[in-house]
């Protein structure tokens with residue numbers, strides 16, 4: 001079976017496409033499970049479960065600041081928008 005160059009190129013491009021899809025799929029499949037701490041259900045946090053997210057986030061740093069009652073760990077990731085990472089489910 002003789003293939004002209006155009007056909008070969010098309011087959012090659014399709015193979016590359018499949019490999020890229022496979023790579024993306026594996027990457028997502030292997031992504032670590034969500035382990036970031038949920039915000040606790042206690043008297044300090046209960047009111048944030050019913051509050052609008054952006055509204056609630058204004059209060060977090062009144063306690064979670066370096067001199068507050070619950071400072072963030074020193075290796076804490078960038079803390080913009082607390083509730084994107086610390087979910088309220090559970």
Ligand code: HEC
Nearest residue numbers: 037038039040042044048056057059060063069070082086
């Ligand atoms: C009134 C003070 C106060 C406010 C306001 C507050 N926290 Fe806390 N937070 C604490 C204290 C104290 C702890 C540690 C003891 C505990 O679990 O209650 C804590 C613990 C946590 C934890 C760790 C839970 C765990 O499993 O270790 C997370 C996450 C958290 N807070 C997120 C938040 C977020 C997000 C907000 C804003 C929506 C917030 N906190 C507002 C006082 C506060």
Ligand code: HEC
Nearest residue numbers: 035036037060061064072073076077078079080081082085
């Ligand atoms: C980009 C994601 C992200 C954002 C945004 C974020 N955090 Fe965290 N936070 C983490 C990770 C990851 C950890 C460490 C792992 C864990 O929670 O178990 C952590 C840890 C904490 C802890 C200690 C939990 C423990 O078990 O000791 C507290 C308290 C906390 N964060 C509060 C906050 C507050 C308050 C904000 C907003 C000012 C915030 N975080 C924003 C990802 C985030």
